[in-house]
Amino acid sequence: xxxxxxxxxxxPLQRPLxxxxxxxxxxxxxxxxxxxxxxxxxxFRLGHVTRxxxxxxxxxxxxxxxxxxTCASGALRFRRTTTGGRRVTLAYVEPGIWVGEAEVLYxxxxxxxxxxxxxxxxxxxxxxxxxxxxxxxPPFGQALLTLQAHSMRSLYLMMEDVATMPLRARLTxxxxxxxxxxxPHHVAPGESRPLGLSLAQDELAGLLGGSxxxxxxxxxxxxxxxxxxxxxxxxxxxxxxGLQALVDQAVAEGKPGG
Numbered sequence: 217x218x219x220x221x222x223x224x225x226x227x228p229l230q231r232p233l234x235x236x237x238x239x240x241x242x243x244x245x246x247x248x249x250x251x252x253x254x255x256x257x258x259x260f261r262l263g264h265v266t267r268x269x270x271x272x273x274x275x276x277x278x279x280x281x282x283x284x285x286t287c288a289s290g291a292l293r294f295r296r297t298t299t300g301g302r303r304v305t306l307a308y309v310e311p312g313i314w315v316g317e318a319e320v321l322y323x324x325x326x327x328x329x330x331x332x333x334x335x336x337x338x339x340x341x342x343x344x345x346x347x348x349x350x351x352x353x354p355p356f357g358q359a360l361l362t363l364q365a366h367s368m369r370s371l372y373l374m375m376e377d378v379a380t381m382p383l384r385a386r387l388t389x390x391x392x393x394x395x396x397x398x399x400p401h402h403v404a405p406g407e408s409r410p411l412g413l414s415l416a417q418d419e420l421a422g423l424l425g426g427s428x429x430x431x432x433x434x435x436x437x438x439x440x441x442x443x444x445x446x447x448x449x450x451x452x453x454x455x456x457x458g459l460q461a462l463v464d465q466a467v468a469e470g471k472p473g474g
Contacts, residue, residue, distance in 0.1 A: 234260075234337070235289075237289070238288035238339075241288055241311035241312050242286060242288055242311065244312060245286075247359070247362070247363055247366070248286075248314070250359070251355070251359055252355060254353070255349070255355065258352070259341060259349065260339075262342075262345040262348075262349070263341045263345075264283075264340050264341075265288075266337070266338045268332035268335070269335060270333065270334050271331055272332040273329065273330070273331055274292065274330040274332060275316070275328070275330035276326070276329055277296060277297060277325075277328055278325050279326060280323065280325055280326065281319040282320065282342060283316060283341060283342055284317045284320050284343075285314070285315065285316055285338050285339060285340040286313060287309065287311050287312075287313075288311055288312075289335070290311070290333065290334045290335050290336025291333040291413060292331070292332065292336065293305065293307075293330070293333045294307045294309065294315075294328050295330075296329070304422060304425070305419060305422035306328060306423075307423070308333060308394070308423070310397045314363060315330075317346070317363065318364060320343050320346060321347075377389065378425065380467075380470050381463075381466045383430060383431070383434055384437065384438075385463050385465075385466030386426075387420075387434050387435070388462045388463050389463045390420075390424060391411065391444065391453060391459065392459055394412070394415075395410075395411050395453055395456075397412075398412030400412065408445070408454050409452065410450060410453075411451040414449070415451075435451075438459075442455065443458050443459050444459075
C-alpha cells in the first residue's frame, strides 16, 4: 500500500515585476539615463514594485516618507492642505520622475499628499537601500543634488509665472506642458493632440491656483478661438503654435498675475 503524497508547500510569494514598457519609461528619463549603468542596475534590483488604483494614497501629509520613488506607468498627483483647510494641487508627475529623496534623507514629516492618478505602477527604494546606494556609488550623491537643483529651478519658474503672467497665459502654458509630458509622442502634422491626462476642471484650477469658474471662462475662450476642444474624455490641443504664441506674448508683455 502506497502512502498518499504529501501536499506540496505553497509557492513563495513573488514580488511584482516591472513590465518591459514600464522599465523603459523609467530608463528613458534624462536624469536616470545619465546615471552609471551599475547604479541603475542596483536601483532596479533594490526597488519594490507596487500597483495602485486611481485615488490610492501613496504619501500622507504630516507623516514621514520611507521610500524614494517614481511611477513607471500612470501618474502621481501632489497636493497640500493648508492650515485653513484649503487643498492646493502642487503638480502632476509623469513616469520616470523620481521624488521624495529630500524628505527621506531629511527625516521630517512630509508637507504634501501624493495620490495615484489613474492606474499607476510605482518603483520604490526603501530608505535603508537609498542610504546604502549613496555609500556604494559615490556619483549618486552628486546626481541627487542635480535632481534637487532641477526641482528648485522648476519651482522658481512657476513662481515667476504666477507673478508675471495672467491666468489665460498660465493656463495655456500648463496645457502645453501637460501635453508634452503626458500626451502621445508621435502625432501626425495637422492632427489634434490629446492632453494625455484626464483632469476635471476643478483639478486644473487647483493646479493653477485659480477658481474653477475663472478657469472655465478661459477654457471656453481658447475653445472659441479654435485652439483647443474640451471633450468628455479630456482636452485636445488643435493649434500648438497658436497656444505657444499666447504664452510668448504674455512673457514679452510681463503682465502681473491674474
